[in-house]
Amino acid sequence: MEEFIDGKTEDGNREMAPNEKFSKLLEELKNCSVTEQKMKIEEMNRLIDEMNKEEIEHVYTTELFNKIYQMIEEEKLTMENAILLLKHMGYCNILKSIYVEDFFFSSLSGRFEEMIVDEEQKKEGNDEKLFIDLVECYLLLGNRMSVDLHHICVPCLIKVAFKKEEDEETQKEVEMALLALSNAGYEAVEQKLHLNEIKTIIEYHQEHHNLTRLAYQLAWSYLICKSNNYKNLEDVVVNELHFAREAAKELEELSKCVDWKRKEERTGKTERKTMDIISRWIGFIHHFFYRFHLENEENVGLFSCLVNVFRASRDNHDEIGKKCVILFYESANNLTVEVDDLLKSGAIDVILEELHRPTLNKGLAFESLKFFYRLSLRFKGKEDDEIKEAKRKELKRKMLEKMEEKGVEDNIINFQKSLKFLYAKDDGFFHV
Structure with missing residues (x-):
């Protein structure tokens, strides 16, 4: 086996990329003992952690899954070791928000489906650990699932997620089950029962x-995203479980675990995972505002927390900063979100600051201008109710004052002019 020294192989060639090393180690598994296989798979899992989106997409192919299937069938790879590899592949697939569907076109997918059904039909005599592992691998590697498999897989995962022990091993089991569950579809037949169980969790x-x-x-993601009847959940999510308050608290605690002054490429594995979770929260909060329309004073606290994340991330973590601005933009576009909440939370201030920065990021600047474009549409027309109309005028006045104070009104006017074809008759804020 070729050794790597100081970034190069012993013959002086360049060091292999993580995906190349992964493929090489996979080939080597065929000639290893069970114990040696496990050691190599642990190394392969570490390589997956290091891979970026493009490298993962290059690795997660139908050919790869067919090869693993063949190795299992020929007894050159144990099922236990295959699951150790596949479960981690799926874990990274979901956590990094990478969607590769090649697994479902492979022989391995069909084999897992058969094994899941067989284990479920054994009822009391089944291998429970194998059953759970198969279900988790199957769902972590993709989200295509028949109605029959849904009725088998989801109750299995809910049962695991319902474990209440606080030891580290149980916490990892519950996390993996919920991660797999987050990638499952939903069926209205069982929806009420499962949502109630997640609420309890x-x-x-x-x-x-x-x-x-x-x-x-x-757990929050499943409760909010898997329901097709949001009205029945609104009061529970907003006022009983206090989503906005909880999301703000989680983002605040997670942010403390990140050194925002360090460049993204220099972050370690644990910190990268934390940032992945932060990124997932930001993306997920959009679903909350889109689907639930009850007003709650806790929304201001959530937006304030997002403002803090944006300020911390915008220098060295562009993707998270951009996600924050896009969320603000989508909120400005959402009539169920109060403009006053964006004002009180500092969201409008921080985006004005972004437009005024000497080292302006073009991507963030464009999203910021879009934010104000959408806000301008919120102030078009007049309210029939006198109180509402007075409030609209007062908010509009505050907005204009802030833009004049920051000296960015000309930038916004020019941006609006360049997009004038999107307007019906007037020019938003600056229409007389």
């Missing part, structure tokens, strides 16, 4: 703090 954590931070975010 969230309530128990709020009192006992038994979940990991990722697991808690995943």
